[in-house]
Amino acid sequence: MGALSEEIRERIRAEFPKYPNKRAVTLNALHIVQDAQRQVSIEAMREIAELLELHPAEVHDTMSFYGFFRDEKAPLGKKRVWVCRSISCMLRGGEELLADVCHDLGVKPGETTADGEVTLEFAECLGVCEGAPCVLVNDECYPNMTAESTRELIKKP
Amino acid sequence: MAEFEPVLMARIGKPDATSLASYQADGGYDGLKKALSMAPAEVTDIVKASGLRGRGGAGFPCGLKWTFLPKDHPGPIYLCVNADESEPGTFNNRVIMEGDPHQIIEGIAIACRAIKAQTAYIYLRYEFGKSYRVLQNAIDECYAANLLGKNILGTDFCLDVYLHRGAGAYICGEETGLIESLEGKRAWPRIKPPFPAIEGLFRKPTIVNNIETLACVTHIVRRGVDWFRSMGVPPDPNNPRDPGSFGPKLYCISGHVNKPGCYELPLGVTARQLIEEQGGGVWKGRKVKAVVPGGISMGFLSADELDTPLDFSGPGKAGCLGLGTAAVVVIDDHTSMVDVLFNCCRFMAHESCGQCTPCREGTDWMRKILERIRSGFGKSKDLDLLMEVAGSMGIIPGTTICGLSDGAAWPVKNAIKKFRGEFEEYIAKGMKSELPVLVDAH
Ligand SMILES: Cc1cc2nc3c(=O)[nH]c(=O)nc-3n(C[C@H](O)[C@H](O)[C@H](O)COP(=O)(O)O)c2cc1C
Ligand code: SF4
Ligand code: FES
8 A cells, every 4th residue: 555645545536526427437537647647557547446446447447448547557757748749730831840849859759858857748729729839737728839839938937 | 792891700800809808898797698598409509590600610400409419307417519620621610719709608608508507628739829818818708707607697597608628639629529628538439329419528418600790699698699600601402401601700811822811711712712812812822722612621723613602512523521520621733742741641540539440540551652652653543542541441331430531532542533633653763752841740
């Protein structure tokens, strides 16, 4: 025992009253854990299952469907940076921007920089197409980006 | 069109527009008060009479959907608010959530009054962090002011509204995928029937509505049916099944225009008007090659079809799947349709949930064939092969559970039909894409 702190457990339990059953808290729990630990380890997944009174395989089934969640084999860096490559962004330089950011950081989409600072991802339409090409950092979107402005954005503390 | 006054976007950008105080100063929650003074069925009747059709993509009549709920159901009824907005090109839900959240919460409360729901979940795509914070703040303000919670405004109406964040999957926007995801499972769409109105969230009767649909509900109850029906396109007298396209619509324009953005206009403006009057024309003085009328799932209009009215039936008459989300993506004449179609196919292959074989395999094969073409190794039979694959997948041929597959097939069918010459030339000359697409990133 011990992948999840008491504080994290409390935050997960605080979600229970919103739903008629505990299973519905699965995504919320995965978010809470991944936000704090930059991954959902197999042990954390088991402990979530116990809290939600589910079989670990049920939590794993859900977790593995959403490419959003990472286990201990590929933990996230401190920042997760997404570059949109869908149609509106592609038409205004999104693919080039993604290639430039890969080059700058020396990683491919899905990978994390060696210093553990940044995980780079490609995104499918971020819903900010009027600001194409756009970049998401964690859950904040930045419109009308260039290689230059993305570099600055990533450097910002 | 000069006399049209925006309603859904009227308050956006005003100082303090997201606060409850400013919303109420502009008459906010008067619609809810009115709805609370009426019987639930009366509220449904108003929405039905307005002719409001769902803004989430399918255009189903909203009031009619509400009447599909079982009568006098003893247990809970749920409202699921679809804020998963992930159809490429679409961003209108985000604009109104971030800019004027209370008109949405008012619409949710009115809808719940009508359908007798006491719990609503807003399924919000994870990427909309700002929307999440703005909406959560607005919900908190409502609880503090007794606009949500127990015995709202001194009546017997009780309602809880919860925000539920997704985890980056397009299929969570499909209504039964959304329900499965909300229940904490993989977002595999369900076989219908049963439809959600009979057996939905937690196996209880459920209504799923889009954010913009619910924002319209607020204004219909406040301003009345006649106001709503004074805009848009009346039913086609030659088509007894056409319920018409009434009301204002939030059009999203993106791609190769000078002024991309979200614009509110009466349903039925043409693609040309949108591009020229709202979008400021095609960028760099170029010409239009193709236009996506309502998100990539709907296919393409060619440059000859720009006078197509963008109401619920216009794009269909031009061979597109429908109006979809009214997300208009403009593609200029310097762009290769091979690149455009590859982009659409790659998206669908990435987002197929994998449950149905024709969709899982078909989307990936279409992506692979286009990848081969854009690498300069296309074969002359590839176009017919693409058409064959596209023709065999979807709800329309009856081989898949949900409409993602139809939306994956449509851009392929339209592009090859309307731009065949360009594809043939590309293949014959062994042309290659200039885009630095990272091929191993699927
Ligand atoms: C693959 C797929 C994705 C969808 N994505 C969304 C979405 O992101 N938002 C939305 O409101 N509707 C989406 N829909 C449509 C919903 O299934 C549903 O029709 C809609 O939410 C109903 O609300 P409305 O009647 O108010 O439009 C999608 C449908 C499919 C087939
Ligand atoms: S059609 Fe595609 S996305 Fe829809 S349920 Fe089947 S496999 Fe999943
Ligand atoms: S296509 Fe990039 S945000 Fe929509």
